[in-house]
Amino acid sequence: MEYAVVNGRPEKMGSPVVFYGGAVAIPADFAVERMGKLLGRPQITRGPQPPVTQKYLIRKIVIDPGHGGDDPGAIGKTGLKEKDLVLDISKRVKDKLAENGVNAVMTRERDKFIPLTKRSQIANESDADFFVSVHANAARLKGARGFEVYYLSNAVDDNARAVQAAEDSFLKFDDTSFLHRNTDLEATVWDLVYTENREESIELAKYIAKAVDDQTSLKNRGVKSARFCVLRGTQMPSVLVEVGFISNPAEERNLRDPEYREAVASAITRGILNYKKIYESTDGFTQ
Numbered sequence: 565m566e567y568a569v570v571n572g573r574p575e576k577m578g579s580p581v582v583f584y585g586g587a588v589a590i591p592a593d594f595a596v597e598r599m600g601k602l603l604g605r606p607q608i609t610r611g612p613q614p615p616v617t618q619k620y621l622i623r624k625i626v627i628d629p630g631h632g633g634d635d636p637g638a639i640g641k642t643g644l645k646e647k648d649l650v651l652d653i654s655k656r657v658k659d660k661l662a663e664n665g666v667n668a669v670m671t672r673e674r675d676k677f678i679p680l681t682k683r684s685q686i687a688n689e690s691d692a693d694f695f696v697s698v699h700a701n702a703a704r705l706k707g708a709r710g711f712e713v714y715y716l717s718n719a720v721d722d723n724a725r726a727v728q729a730a731e732d733s734f735l736k737f738d739d740t741s742f743l744h745r746n747t748d749l750e751a752t753v754w755d756l757v758y759t760e761n762r763e764e765s766i767e768l769a770k771y772i773a774k775a776v777d778d779q780t781s782l783k784n785r786g787v788k789s790a791r792f793c794v795l796r797g798t799q800m801p802s803v804l805v806e807v808g809f810i811s812n813p814a815e816e817r818n819l820r821d822p823e824y825r826e827a828v829a830s831a832i833t834r835g836i837l838n839y840k841k842i843y844e845s846t847d848g849f850t851q
């Protein structure tokens with residue numbers, strides 16, 4: 565409706581009124597020119613503005629540097645420890661997110677052992693929008709290289725389960741110079757984080773993988789579903805980024821390099837920010 569009744573007389577407004585959740589918005593120029601005296605101090609807005617959808621804003625992110633303290637994670641041939649490099653990359657991601665107005669909570673800020681239950685608890689209590697765990701990979705084959713991003717899945721098919729069981733038993737008898745103990749721990753990480761937001765986790769994983777693919781020379785091994793089931797604990801989209809293979813001599817060398825870490829952190833941050841932008845502008849991918 566484009567007409568308003570002012571002092572008993574119908575008057576045409578420039579544009580129609582708009583209803584927002586029980587409130588009536590009238591055109592600002594009409595409010596000022598014709599209704600200003602009646603209303604006293606009119607609240608002027610630049611035309612009707614849609615209400616802010618609070619539900620679809622990303623404000624806080626949990627960054628979870630894997631391992632720490634007595635748990636070094638994977639160790640490379642020249643002694644680089646996963647726990648150290650993932651903490652450094654995570655801090656860089658945190659700082660870059662802060663520069664872009666996104667608050668990040670770290671599950672650890674120093675070289676300290678944090679039980680997996682505690683990581684889950686930190687995520688739960690922080691009221692964060694999603695959870696990003698940062699790890700480095702290790703493999704029996706020295707040539708294995710590249711990054712991969714896992715999203716949490718509470719479903720796993722029997723084939724994947726069988727493959728995982730075979731890999732786990734194989735690793736037990738492996739005698740290479742770096743530790744494989746992180747493989748078991750990584751399995752447990754997934755047990756802690758249950759998400760009802762599987763689709764969002766997949767999207768987040770894709771955005772991070774794309775940004776790392778675009779911005780670094782790392783080989784993209786793709787977005788993968790976690791092979792571990794029975795996920796419970798926090799309720800937020802969750803991904804795990806494997807930033808490279810510490811078991812690969814060339815990647816171990818790269819992962820020592822602060823400039824390289826900076827580039828990886830920038831790419832992860834870019835992926836998170838791209839996800840945030842699309843998530844917010846599409847009301848959580850519903851539009």
Ligand SMILES: [Zn+2]
Pocket residue numbers: 630631637638646698699700746750
């Ligand atoms: Zn790890």
